[in-house]
Amino acid sequence: MSTPISPLTSPARHATWPEYLLAIAACGLTTAITIPLHDWLEPVNTVMLFLLTVVLIATRLGRGPAVLASFLSVGLFDFFYVPPRWSFAVSDAQYLLTFAVMLVVALVISQLTISLRLRAHEAQQAAQRSDALYSLASHLAGALEVEQVCDATQHFTQNQLHSSMRLMLPGHGDELAPALPTQAPLSTTMALMALAVYRDYKGHGAQHAGDDEQLHVLLPLAGSTRARGVLIISTSHAKAQQLDTQRTLLDALASLVATSLERLHFVNVAHQTQLEMNDERLRGSILSALSHDIRTPLTSLFGLADTLTLMQPPLPAPAQDMASAIRDQAMRLHSMVSNLLDMARLQSGQQAGQLPLRLEWQPIEEVIGASIQLLGHSLHGHRITVQLPDKLPLIAIDAVLMERVFGNLLENASKYAPPGTDIHVQAQTSPGQMQISVRNAGAGFPADKLSHVFEVFERGQPESTIPGVGLGLSICRVIVEAHGGHIEALNPPEGGAEVCFTLPLGTPPTIEPEQDLEADGGPDAAPDATLDTDLEARR
Structure with a gap:
């Protein structure tokens, strides 16, 4: 994978005694070679040979042996080549200058050689480390785990x-x-x-x-x-x-x-996103199949069962009960399929940032009342108590979608509430928002699922015999968040289960006083009748 740094002799290390002895031997060898050539070599050429020896020693052995070789070369040159020979006496004072220059040159050359060798050593180490880092980067770039x-x-x-x-x-x-x-x-x-x-x-x-x-x-x-x-x-x-x-x-x-x-x-992350996209495509395909292949026969089945219950003369009592059961179960299955399709459409619009909202300034009490009236017998005999302040401001909402929110919350509360208990709906305002809650007297949400009950196909009690597929609260969350609000599930201290959500208030339009409307000849009931007609048409 990577090449280890070669064990070069570091110029900065301390020399050993054998290396000093080798420097002495090199100077002695140079002397032995030049003595027989004394009569033919000029002193300056002999000095060059000694300087060459110093360079070689500095290159191979380091700073200490090179300094020793510099002093030793001067001494040998004085002893063997400067008159009088075979002694350290100097007959001519000019040779003292020669010795000084020779020593300085030898020391400078040895130092320069050591520095050059150090730079070469560092350059080689840097190159080897660069190669090693490049090799490491290549292997890390291909790592999958x-x-x-x-x-x-x-x-x-x-x-x-x-x-x-x-x-x-x-x-x-x-x-x-x-x-x-x-x-x-x-x-x-x-x-x-x-x-x-x-x-x-x-x-x-x-x-x-x-x-x-x-x-x-x-x-x-x-x-x-x-x-x-x-x-x-x-x-x-x-x-x-x-x-x-x-x-x-x-x-x-x-x-x-x-x-x-x-x-x-x-x-x-990209892999998980790709899996989620594939899951979303598969879910869309399944829901599309449900839309075309299941809803049509379900509608026919419901119509046929309802026709059987209305036949004249009436069917025998057992057959009449079976036809009613078939009709009710077909309606329940139709409702589940509708929830699936609605959830798919809402999520697709939310993800694309194009969830269509027909925002109109509406009184929230009328939306609540329409939702209760729409549910009718499906509330299973529970009494709905609505507590609202005297003067609630208008709020900009899509009335049809918001009716769906109240309908899902009320139906869900009635399913899990004990028989004969009340379901409470409350609304109040705070700065910038309206807070609405739906509460029943049931066992409450499981404590470990309070943050998950709004997920798709999530049910508070997975093993419950209560019918449902876990889409009602998910649809509520999508609609509330599309309106810019927030929804959460709670277990109140007094018991039961409570779902609270908020909606932004905004700035409602100014409503003219009632006497002004009468002066203009407009009846009071006209706006309400128009609103009721519009809601009924949109259902």
């Missing part, structure tokens, strides 16, 4: 940093969990530090010297929108200083891992 991200990252840290790593990812709530089940759990101190680094994901991480004689470097994995986890690099204390010098590499590693984890997250 978190396990593959961990494997690629572990291989990189072992080869390039000679360390081990652990990847901590966010779990339930605000906790961090190991990315792999095989990873050892963190100590309490490490877990708290990792959580702090995760929360401050825009920081620079932290370091911790653990009781296991290892240094742990904690790096935040910062994504574009939020933290993706914490990367922990662990190494021995002996290699801690080396790890400190690799901060740029560590930051690059953390950035690559964070990018890979974020990519996996968005790929998973």
